Each structure stands twice: as C-alpha cells, then as structure tokens.
Amino acid sequence: MLILVGSGLRESQLTREAEEAIKGADIVIVETYTMPSSKWLPTAVRKLNSNVREASRSELEELSSNIVELAFKLKVVLVVPGDPLIATTHSSLVVEGLKRGVEVKVVSGISGPCSVESLLGLHFYKFGRTVTVPGPWRGVGAEEAALGLLGNLCHDLHTLLLLDVSPEGLSLSPSRAVKELKESLRRLIGTKLDELMNMMVLLVSVGENTIVKHFTLGNADSIPDVDVGSLVVPSRLHVSEREFLRYAYSVPEDIMMSHNKLLQGFDACSAYSEALRVMYSSSA
Numbered sequence: 703m704l705i706l707v708g709s710g711l712r713e714s715q716l717t718r719e720a721e722e723a724i725k726g727a728d729i730v731i732v733e734t735y736t737m738p739s740s741k742w743l744p745t746a747v748r749k750l751n752s753n754v755r756e757a758s759r760s761e762l763e764e765l766s767s768n769i770v771e772l773a774f775k776l777k778v779v780l781v782v783p784g785d786p787l788i789a790t791t792h793s794s795l796v797v798e799g800l801k802r803g804v805e806v807k808v809v810s811g812i813s814g815p816c817s818v819e820s821l822l823g824l825h826f827y828k829f830g831r832t833v834t835v836p837g838p839w840r841g842v843g844a845e846e847a848a849l850g851l852l853g854n855l856c857h858d859l860h861t862l863l864l865l866d867v868s869p870e871g872l873s874l875s876p877s878r879a880v881k882e883l884k885e886s887l888r889r890l891i892g893t894k895l896d897e898l899m900n901m902m903v904l905l906v907s908v909g910e911n912t913i914v915k916h917f918t919l920g921n922a923d924s925i926p927d928v929d930v931g932s933l934v935v936p937s938r939l940h941v942s943e944r945e946f947l948r949y950a951y952s953v954p955e956d957i958m959m960s961h962n963k964l965l966q967g968f969d970a971c972s973a974y975s976e977a978l979r980v981m982y983s984s985s986a
C-alpha cells in the first residue's frame with residue numbers, strides 16, 4: 703500500500719490521520735525539497751517511526767518506480783510538506799501506483815498556497831489562475847507568470863504568485879520575484895507597465911506568526927526576505943475584503959482605494975491581448 707501524507711506547515715498541524723499513517727508504515731520517505739521552510743519535518747517524523755529515509759528531488763525521481771514496487775508488499779508512506787498534491791508533482795506517483803494495481807491513499811494536509819488565500823480574507827471565488835515566478839536557475843523569464851497576472855486582471859480576478867524553489871531548496875526572494883515580473887511585463891506590454899506602478903502587491907508568509915506586507919509594484923525595494931512566501935495581486939477589492947485586510951493586517955484604506963481606482967482605469971484586457979500577441983509572435 704502507498705500512502706501520500708501531507709504534513710501541514712508545522713509540527714502542530716500534523717493530523718491524527720497523518721500520525722497514524724506514519725506510525726503504521728513499514729518504511730517512511732520524507733521529502734522537504736518542495737518547501738524551504740520544512741526542515742522541521744524529518745525530526746517530527748522520526749518521533750513516530752524509526753524507519754525513515756529523506757529523499758531529495760533526484761532521489762525521489764529515481765526511487766519512484768521502486769516506491770511503487772515496494773508498495774506491493776509493504777506499507778510505504780511518502781510524507782510531503784503542506785498538502786501532498788497541491789502545487790507538487792506527486793500526483794504522477796498516485797497514477798503510477800493505481801496503473802500498476804497498488805492500493806493508494808492520500809492523507810490531505812494544510813497547504814501553504816491554500817492558507818495564503820484563506821488567511822488574507824479575499825473572496826475565494828475571485829482567485830484566478832495561480833502562477834509561479836521562476837527563479838534565475840530555470841534560465842527563463844517570468845513571461846508566463848506575467849501573462850497569468852494580466853489574464854486574471856482582465857477577468858477581475860485575484861492572482862496568487864508562488865515563488866520558485868531552487869534545486870538546493872532555497873526560495874526565490876520576493877524582491878527578486880517582483881523584479882523578474884516587472885522585466886517580463888515590460889517586455890510584454892511596454893509603456894503600459896508604467897500605469898501599474900502604484901498597483902498594490904501583498905507579500906504573505908504563513909507561519910506561527912503570519913507576515914502580510916503591502917507594497918506597490920513600483921516600490922518593491924523594501925520588501926523583507928522570508929524563508930517561504932507568496933505574492934498576491936488583488937483585483938478590485940470588495941468592501942468586505944478591504945475591511946479584512948485593514949483590521950487583520952493594518953493595510954491602509956487609502957492605499958486599497960487607490961489600488962481599486964488604478965485597476966478601474968487600467969484596460970487590462972487590451973494589455974492582455976497585447977501581451978499574448980508579443981508572446982505569440984516572439985515564439986513563432
């Protein structure tokens with residue numbers, strides 16, 4: 703049997719179901735490479751089971767057919783930070799197991815990206831496509847992320863931007879992510895980017911002490927660095943969303959009102975079509 707277990711974001715978020723699965727496993731594999739802030743995880747898992755192996759990305763990729771093989775005879779548990787299937791590639795392991803007739807179970811965990819959306823108090827139904835800002839180690843620009851953002855703005859939807867994690871397990875810094883995003887937006891929409899410089903961006907790092915900082919696209923120099931974080935560009939904020947941000951995170955009302963005014967006047971759909979045209983013609 704193969705069980706994918708989500709650990710949540712810290713030890714106190716390990717569910718009873720997760721603990722039982724880990725305790726009852728013949729072998730436990732732990733990966734921490736998808737989340738830079740999960741260094742606590744192997745120690746927490748070893749408190750519940752002594753047969754624990756830590757796997758890097760390449761080890762896990764190499765091991766994946768062995769994992770499925772082992773799961774025919776043994777109870778194999780793969781522990782993943784957050785939720786095991788949100789913004790990770792582990793669904794291929796589930797499919798591989800099912801294809802080969804192995805019993806597969808998934809134990810959900812509290813997820814970083816989901817917690818970001820939840821804790822901001824923004825309307826869940828108003829989130830559009832989630833994108834990842836790639837790190838310099840990928841050797842590609844952030845055009846895909848920029849397109850996703852413009853498409854969401856065109857549809858009046860919020861955008862969650864995840865920060866890429868390097869093969870060594872380091873997160874792209876928020877200020878570098880904004881720099882990459884601006885460079886890509888400039889390539890795609892040229893001077894229309896100037897109209898977005900006062901657009902509000904939120905940096906969110908969910909933890910025991912959740913951090914929410916607001917800044918503008920044009921003024922991202924003072925953003926703090928965090929171990930793990932996400933950026934959110936809200937679409938036009940509803941009054942209930944503004945109240946939440948104001949009372950929970952002290953985001954000033956005048957900043958949110960000028961953000962709304964800016965988006966009201968910005969023709970996001972024409973910027974989006976221009977960006978698509980640039981992308982399309984440069985890749986043709």
Ligand SMILES: C[S@@+](CC[C@H](N)C(=O)[O-])C[C@H]1O[C@@H](n2cnc3c(N)ncnc32)[C@H](O)[C@@H]1O
Nearest residue numbers: 784785788789813814864865906907908931932
């Ligand atoms: C590849 S995703 C993995 C998500 C994981 N499977 C989960 O469910 O939490 C990792 C990205 O999610 C975002 N993220 C994860 N945990 C976070 C947290 N505690 N606060 C803010 N963003 C977080 C960051 O952008 C991070 O680079």
